[in-house]
Amino acid sequence: xxxxxxxxxxxxxxxxxxxxxxxxxxxxxxxxxxxxxxxxxxxxxxxxxxxxxxxxxxxxxxxxxxxxxxxxxxxxxxxxxxxxxxxxxxxxxxxxxxxxxxxxxxxxxxxxxxxxxxxxxxxxxxxxxxxxxxxxxxxxxxxxxxxxxxxxxxxxxxxxxxxxxxxxxxxxxxxxxxxxxxxxxxxxxxxxxxxxxxxxxxxxxx
Ligand code: PRP
Numbered sequence: 001x002x003x004x005x006x007x008x009x010x011x012x013x014x015x016x017x018x019x020x021x022x023x024x025x026x027x028x029x030x031x032x033x034x035x036x037x038x039x040x041x042x043x044x045x046x047x048x049x050x051x052x053x054x055x056x057x058x059x060x061x062x063x064x065x066x067x068x069x070x071x072x073x074x075x076x077x078x079x080x081x082x083x084x085x086x087x088x089x090x091x092x093x094x095x096x097x098x099x100x101x102x103x104x105x106x107x108x109x110x111x112x113x114x115x116x117x118x119x120x121x122x123x124x125x126x127x128x129x130x131x132x133x134x135x136x137x138x139x140x141x142x143x144x145x146x147x148x149x150x151x152x153x154x155x156x157x158x159x160x161x162x163x164x165x166x167x168x169x170x171x172x173x174x175x176x177x178x179x180x181x182x183x184x185x186x187x188x189x190x191x192x193x194x195x196x197x198x199x200x201x202x203x204x205x206x
Pocket of ligand 1: 138139140141142155156157158159160161162163
C-alpha cells in the first residue's frame with residue numbers, strides 16, 4: 001500500500017480525479033463528504049491522508065507518507081529533503097509581490113512585507129540586498145497593506161480577484177506555481193515496484 005499525502009481542498013480533489021482516470025477506485029472517496037483524515041482506496045493499493053498544504057512536505061520527508069501532492073510554492077518554502085517526481089500542471093498560479101502601486105511614497109525606512117512564505121520572502125530580498133521586516137501571516141494576507149500592517153505582500157495570485165477587490169496590484173512576479181508529485185527518498189527505493197508504475201500511470205493521465 002502506498003500512502004499519499006494530499007493538501008486538503010482543490011489539489012486533493014483534482015489529484016483524486018487523476019487517480020480515478022488511472023483506474024484507482026476514487027469515485028466513492030470523492031463523493032464521500034467526511035471529516036475523516038485517513039481514507040483507504042477500496043482496492044487497498046492506496047491510502048490517503050489529508051493535511052494542511054504546508055504539511056505535505058513534512059509528512060513525505062518523515063516517511064509517514066510515501067508520496068504527496070502540493071504546490072511548488074509550498075516546496076520552495078519548505079526546502080524539504082524529498083524528491084519532486086512530476087509537474088502535475090494543475091493548481092496553476094503565480095507567486096508575486098503585491099501592494100498599492102504608490103507604496104514607495106508611503107513606506108518607512110524599513111520595508112514591511114506580510115506573507116505566509118517567510119523563507120521565500122527572506123531569500124528574495126536577501127538576493128536583492130534589501131533589509132526588510134517580514135511579517136508572518138497565516139491567511140488573508142492582502143489585509144496587510146489594506147490595514148497598514150505592511151507595505152507589501154508576497155503571496156500567490158490565481159485569478160487576481162482578491163488583489164483587485166482590495167485595490168492592490170501585482171508589482172513583481174517571482175515565479176509560476178503548479179502542483180507537484182513528491183516522494184519520500186527511502187520509499188522510492190523500497191517501494192519502487194509500486195511507486196514507479198503509479199508515476200507512469202499519472203504521467204500518461206495528464
Ligand atoms: C489564496 C492566496 C490569496 C488568494 C489568491 O488564499 O493567499 O489570498 O488565494 O487567489 P485569487 O488570485 O484567485 O484571488 P486562500 O484562498 O487560500 O485563503 P487564505 O487567505 O486563508 O490563505
